[in-house]
Amino acid sequence: MSLSYGGQIMVSIEVKITGSRKWLAGIIEDHHGGVNPLDFQQDVARIGVAAGGPAWLSLYFWGNPGDEIKAEISKGDLSLAKRSYKIDPDGSAARAIQFDPDA
Amino acid sequence: MAANLTATKPAAVGALLACTLWPAIGFAQDGGAPAVVLTSQQSAEAGSQIKKQATDITAGGPSSSSTFGNLARSIQIETDGDDTTASISLGLDRSHPLGQGRRNSDGSTRFSFATDTLNVTATAPLGKGGKPSLFDFDSLGDGTSLAISFARYVGSVDYFPANDARSLPALQSRLQSRCIDARSIVWVSGEAAGDPSKETLARLVATELRAKIERTKLELGHGPDLALPKLAQSDDPKIKALAAYLLKQCVEVPDDLLPTYGTDEEKAVRPAGGPNGLWFFGGRGKLTRTNYEYLVQAPLAKSDISHTGYKVEGFFGRIFNSGRTSLTGSFAYSRSYRANDEAQLCGPNPVPGQLSCFTGSLGAPVKNSRYTLAGEMRWLLPLGSAEDAPNIGLAPRVSYEFKSNAALFELPIYFAPNEDKALNGGLRFAYDTGKDDFAFGLFVGVPFSVFTN
Numbered sequence: 417m418s419l420s421y422g423g424q425i426m427v428s429i430e431v432k433i434t435g436s437r438k439w440l441a442g443i444i445e446d447h448h449g450g451v452n453p454l455d456f457q458q459d460v461a462r463i464g465v466a467a468g469g470p471a472w473l474s475l476y477f478w479g480n481p482g483d484e485i486k487a488e489i490s491k492g493d494l495s496l497a498k499r500s501y502k503i504d505p506d507g508s509a510a511r512a513i514q515f516d517p518d519a
Numbered sequence: 520m521a522a523n524l525t526a527t528k529p530a531a532v533g534a535l536l537a538c539t540l541w542p543a544i545g546f547a548q549d550g551g552a553p554a555v556v557l558t559s560q561q562s563a564e565a566g567s568q569i570k571k572q573a574t575d576i577t578a579g580g581p582s583s584s585s586t587f588g589n590l591a592r593s594i595q596i597e598t599d600g601d602d603t604t605a606s607i608s609l610g611l612d613r614s615h616p617l618g619q620g621r622r623n624s625d626g627s628t629r630f631s632f633a634t635d636t637l638n639v640t641a642t643a644p645l646g647k648g649g650k651p652s653l654f655d656f657d658s659l660g661d662g663t664s665l666a667i668s669f670a671r672y673v674g675s676v677d678y679f680p681a682n683d684a685r686s687l688p689a690l691q692s693r694l695q696s697r698c699i700d701a702r703s704i705v706w707v708s709g710e711a712a713g714d715p716s717k718e719t720l721a722r723l724v725a726t727e728l729r730a731k732i733e734r735t736k737l738e739l740g741h742g743p744d745l746a747l748p749k750l751a752q753s754d755d756p757k758i759k760a761l762a763a764y765l766l767k768q769c770v771e772v773p774d775d776l777l778p779t780y781g782t783d784e785e786k787a788v789r790p791a792g793g794p795n796g797l798w799f800f801g802g803r804g805k806l807t808r809t810n811y812e813y814l815v816q817a818p819l820a821k822s823d824i825s826h827t828g829y830k831v832e833g834f835f836g837r838i839f840n841s842g843r844t845s846l847t848g849s850f851a852y853s854r855s856y857r858a859n860d861e862a863q864l865c866g867p868n869p870v871p872g873q874l875s876c877f878t879g880s881l882g883a884p885v886k887n888s889r890y891t892l893a894g895e896m897r898w899l900l901p902l903g904s905a906e907d908a909p910n911i912g913l914a915p916r917v918s919y920e921f922k923s924n925a926a927l928f929e930l931p932i933y934f935a936p937n938e939d940k941a942l943n944g945g946l947r948f949a950y951d952t953g954k955d956d957f958a959f960g961l962f963v964g965v966p967f968s969v970f971t972n
Contacts, residue, residue: 439672440614441632453616472681472688507842512691514744
């Protein structure tokens with residue numbers, strides 16, 4: 417789904433995080449350098465991302481070491497990226513995913 | 520709102536709450552009777568079933584307070600010997616930014632985030648029979664209960680834009696690039712298998728793939744995350760094979776990138792502005808309806824009464840940036856009912872020359888209000904300097920009850936790992952100044968965590 421915002425074509429994407437963690441933060445940066453923090457409600461955040469170039473999703477976690485987390489970025493029914501992570505031995509984890517909202 | 524429904528077989532024996540785990544194997548000193556008397560068969564069953572139940576219990580310390588509202592989100596029916604307990608647990612969680620980002624002088628933007636969790640749990644015993652804890656410091660009983668808990672964890676991230684070398688995306692791109700270089704050499708070596716001509720061909724493939732990745736980056740701004748999946752669909756079978764191999768090694772399994780390919784400088788700092796510790800606070804409440812049986816003396820008879828006990832607790836704390844230590848302070852008020860000591864009473868029987876005897880608590884349960892201030896530290900301690908050195912977990916806790924002027928000192932020491940190498944068993948020592956009683960026991964199935972429940 418695409419929509420226009422301030423002259424930009426925006427693509428609506430969904431970020432889903434599943435698995436055990438105590439604290440989660442997500443930030444999306446589009447190819448224009450626009451930075452937006454994510455609001456996850458029950459594992460899912462929805463946000464508009466500028467079309468026309470790749471974007472970055474940065475994820476930060478705190479949890480119990482070794483706990484598994486899955487992250488998926490999707491656009492409608494299309495999965496743009498899927499990753500599996502484990503919380504690092506110090507109880508935190510920071511990971512980034514580059515994805516193409518135009519895919 | 521999510522409600523995950525799982526059910527364990529009624530035949531499964533196990534402790535639902537951490538407090539019921541404690542007495543699995545334990546005894547009291549002070550010359551008293553054993554705190555828990557289990558047959559050897561019951562002990563064996565409890566041990567195996569407690570292990571089985573470990574995954575149903577949210578991580579936390581096995582101290583007296585951590586028995587509070589620490590259930591997984593589920594519906595469960597569980598049994599322990601003659602007792603059966605059913606519980607329903609529902610949870611809400613939200614991770615969200617707090618306010619707008621604030622620009623730092625180093626070019627990063629600081630965003631604060633909170634993760635809120637709200638859990639409601641209802642528990643009901645389906646069978647009969649009571650079971651004493653090692654020390655029942657909360658004294659809430661084990662009847663039908665409703666528990667609610669809320670916790671907020673707050674941390675901040677200093678976010679550098681992706682085109683800044685200090686950013687998380689830039690760090691990840693560098694690590695992936697190093698991984699691609701290193702793994703390409705491994706792939707070439709495997710393809711060559713000692714044959715110089717095959718090695719030359721494999722090197723050409725690796726060089727060509729590297730050039731394609733660089734070109735994609737220059738033309739489209741695509742890093743390995745986006746370039747390798749496309750190259751793994753290439754018509755050239757060699758390019759396709761190498762790209763698929765690198766995709767698996769350097770993109771889809773990203774957990775060991777920093778330890779394996781990071782420089783000492785990159786490893787030394789928390790990745791790219793990641794959170795330096797967390798603050799947390801929250802509250803818990805629990806309402807318990809318990810039926811008490813007791814003896815009355817005139818006339819000699821058994822009687823019973825139901826009472827509602829409750830406990831409310833507030834807590835706050837800090838998880839330090841090592842991720843291995845936390846401190847928690849809490850204050851709790853509880854109103855509970857405590858059964859009197861057991862006695863055997865005998866009286867005249869309608870049959871001449873015979874007595875009827877009853878055993879039970881003597882007199883109705885006594886109302887008891889408690890105001891408890893507590894402090895707890897949780898510390899994961901490595902036994903050695905190697906990265907894979909084993910750990911022990913310590914969770915000392917001090918509780919002080921104002922009304923009775925009594926303190927409880929607890930020291931659980933975790934040293935037994937489970938199948939996933941997570942600490943979930945050990946020894947616990949406790950001393951109650953009110954009873955002047957010292958006890959210790961083994962525990963299993965309570966995972967160690969620096970987080971509060």
